[in-house]
Amino acid sequence: MEMELAFSGWSGIFVLGLYGALMLGVGFYAFLRNRGMRESLDEYYLGGRGLGVMVLFFTFFATQYSGNTVIGYPPAAYRMGYHYLVSVPFFIMIIMVYLFFAPRLYALGRRFRLLTPVDWIDLRFRSKRVTVLAAILMLYGLANYLLEQFVAIGQGVSGLTGGTIPYQVGVIFFIVIMVAYSWLGGMRSVAWTDTIQGLALLFGVFTLLLGSLYYFGGPAGAAEQMQASAPEKLSPPEGPALMRWFSLLVLVGIGAAIYPHAVQRIFAARSEATLKRSFIRMAWMPFLTAGVVFMVGIIGIAAFPGLSTAESEQLVGIMANALANQHPFFYWAMVLLFGGVIAAIVSTADSVLLTFSSIISNDLYGRYIRPDASEYRKVLTGKLAGLVAVVILVLIAWYPPATLYQIFVLKFELLIQTAPALVLGLYWTRLSERAVFTGMLAGALLACLFTFLGYRPLGIYSGLWGLVLNLAICVGGTLLSGATEERRRHASEVIGFRY
Amino acid sequence: MPRLSEPVRKRRVWFGFIVLFALINPWYFPDGVSTTLILGVPLWALIVLAASLALSLFITWTVTTQWRTDSDERFAAPVHDRQHDGER
Numbered sequence: 001m002e003m004e005l006a007f008s009g010w011s012g013i014f015v016l017g018l019y020g021a022l023m024l025g026v027g028f029y030a031f032l033r034n035r036g037m038r039e040s041l042d043e044y045y046l047g048g049r050g051l052g053v054m055v056l057f058f059t060f061f062a063t064q065y066s067g068n069t070v071i072g073y074p075p076a077a078y079r080m081g082y083h084y085l086v087s088v089p090f091f092i093m094i095i096m097v098y099l100f101f102a103p104r105l106y107a108l109g110r111r112f113r114l115l116t117p118v119d120w121i122d123l124r125f126r127s128k129r130v131t132v133l134a135a136i137l138m139l140y141g142l143a144n145y146l147l148e149q150f151v152a153i154g155q156g157v158s159g160l161t162g163g164t165i166p167y168q169v170g171v172i173f174f175i176v177i178m179v180a181y182s183w184l185g186g187m188r189s190v191a192w193t194d195t196i197q198g199l200a201l202l203f204g205v206f207t208l209l210l211g212s213l214y215y216f217g218g219p220a221g222a223a224e225q226m227q228a229s230a231p232e233k234l235s236p237p238e239g240p241a242l243m244r245w246f247s248l249l250v251l252v253g254i255g256a257a258i259y260p261h262a263v264q265r266i267f268a269a270r271s272e273a274t275l276k277r278s279f280i281r282m283a284w285m286p287f288l289t290a291g292v293v294f295m296v297g298i299i300g301i302a303a304f305p306g307l308s309t310a311e312s313e314q315l316v317g318i319m320a321n322a323l324a325n326q327h328p329f330f331y332w333a334m335v336l337l338f339g340g341v342i343a344a345i346v347s348t349a350d351s352v353l354l355t356f357s358s359i360i361s362n363d364l365y366g367r368y369i370r371p372d373a374s375e376y377r378k379v380l381t382g383k384l385a386g387l388v389a390v391v392i393l394v395l396i397a398w399y400p401p402a403t404l405y406q407i408f409v410l411k412f413e414l415l416i417q418t419a420p421a422l423v424l425g426l427y428w429t430r431l432s433e434r435a436v437f438t439g440m441l442a443g444a445l446l447a448c449l450f451t452f453l454g455y456r457p458l459g460i461y462s463g464l465w466g467l468v469l470n471l472a473i474c475v476g477g478t479l480l481s482g483a484t485e486e487r488r489r490h491a492s493e494v495i496g497f498r499y
Numbered sequence: 500m501p502r503l504s505e506p507v508r509k510r511r512v513w514f515g516f517i518v519l520f521a522l523i524n525p526w527y528f529p530d531g532v533s534t535t536l537i538l539g540v541p542l543w544a545l546i547v548l549a550a551s552l553a554l555s556l557f558i559t560w561t562v563t564t565q566w567r568t569d570s571d572e573r574f575a576a577p578v579h580d581r582q583h584d585g586e587r
Contacts, residue, residue: 082541082543082544085544085547085548088548088551089523089547089550089551089554092523092551092554092555092558093520095558096516096520096554096558099506099507099512099558099561099562099566100506100507101507103503103505103506103507103566103568104503104505104507106568106570107501107503107568107570110570110571110573110574111501111570111573111574218538218539219538219539219540220536220538220539221539222539223536223539223540223541224539231534234534234536234541235534235541235543236525236528236541236543237525238530242524242525242526245524245525246524249520249523249524271571272568272570272571273571276562276563276566279558279562280558280559280562280563283554283555283558283559283562284555284559286551286555287551287552287555291548427507496500497500497501497502497503498500498501498502498503499502499503499504499508
């Protein structure tokens with residue numbers, strides 16, 4: 001993700017400074033409001049299981065929509081035309097997939113006071129190897145996800161300020177602020193800042209759309225341009241394009257719904273009603289976010305025809321620059337938009353970091369290393385481990401290794417391998433612990449192997465091949481030799497409900 | 500035992516999701532259909548958008564009516580200072 005906005009050097013610095021101060025202020029406010037918070041895992045990692053509709057909604061919003069939605073999606077729409085309309089339904093798919101496991105997981109979270117997705121896996125299978133493997137896969141995937149956000153923050157900051165702030169300074173500034181407010185207020189400050197960041201982003205994309213419609217014209221001009229130069233961008237996708245549409249719907253739907261930081265938010269809801277209302281809002285958001293940025297990309301086709309692939313990556317920057325020159329209102333709106341983009345990346349990063357720390361605190365340190373430690377100590381360990389991870393990731397972001405680059409791109413490929421344990425375990429008492437472990441391990445190894453070799457049979461993504469193998473082993477292994485009588489009894493106690 | 504009414508066990512929910520999933524994939528438009536534009540937007544894209552709206556509506560219905568547990572009553576949520584965590 002690259003953007004060049006040479007026009008907004010000092011005003012960019014001003015807006016970024018303002019954002020930073022505001023986020024720190026939120027952290028202090030959360031700290032002062034909840035003095036006892038640092039003593040308890042529940043308080044620190046789940047905001048005391050008390051997030052209301054508005055805040056819960058925006059914190060879900062931050063896990064799904066990042067700066068990349070605004071910067072990366074319009075260029076894709078520019079290049080693919082209406083074939084990229086898939087970006088609207090795929091965000092709706094995420095909520096649909098949630099409905100297949102969230103109701104039950106919420107009920108279990110309340111009953112057993114679950115804190116992390118790994119906590120659930122441990123309760124269900126009571127198996128050290130399954131718990132540890134799931135924790136490692138999640139930590140690894142989350143760390144790489146965080147790395148990606150750090151790189152994006154640096155590029156965004158130096159782009160927004162026209163290089164006035166170097167990449168490294170931008171990264172350090174926002175990471176220090178992010179860690180500070182996370183430490184001060186835990187999940188509360190993360191969720192509150194998500195709310196501010198989400199509002200800034202929404203304001204920015206709407207202004208961008210309205211300005212583009214006003215100055216560059218609507219979709220009719222873009223349609224004329226496409227008819228003349230690339231009519232296939234206007235017609236329904238066929239063959240490989242249709243296959244791509246379909247696999248994006250499936251992949252994004254399943255993938256984004258089972259991100260650990262997304263799953264953990266189910267436990268943070270104040271009540272079932274709160275969670276439901278947040279989900280309903282999320283089901284309509286794709287039209288206001290993905291739909292809006294899609295239209296911006298389409299308008300770009302008429303406004304700036306003939307950009308190469310590399311040039312089109314700068315589309316949002318080009319359009320924002322053009323708008324900013326039209327009117328002072330748009331100048332400041334575009335500065336806010338880019339501030340909002342960076343804020344959105346920070347808000348995705350803080351959620352990931354908090355979940356990362358919680359898995360260390362609760363599932364590794366608190367469960368196996370020092371089960372008798374006080375909650376205060378467990379929280380502290382999670383914070384420090386998160387800090388160490390951040391320092392290592394920043395170093396990797398600055399000195400990217402020349403070889404073995406692929407080990408840093410594995411995210412989704414590994415995270416998705418925990419899905420069978422998370423979801424099948426909710427419904428199937430016979431599901432065997434051995435099959436789950438073998439499937440998860442084999443799926444993860446296959447996904448890694450295919451990624452390293454750059455191997456994509458049938459054009460299907462390596463993570464999905466891993467998942468297919470994983471599921472086959474889980475289901476096949478269980479059918480051949482199901483869980484023991486005692487394990488089944490335990491499972492029935494945990495997932496037994498009256499319907 | 501706790502009580503649970505969930506979408507995944509409802510045949511109507513599965514039916515609705517399968518039909519709507521089929522509709523948000525643009526496979527059903529006749530080959531070589533001349534692209535009709537409405538206000539500059541292809542008709543097929545508007546139909547897919549309408550199907551997406553229908554999916555959001557169906558999700559709203561499912562969440563509202565097909566999902567009910569007694570976990571809040573049974574496992575009482577901790578009491579909170581409602582003013583300070585953003586409830587509207």
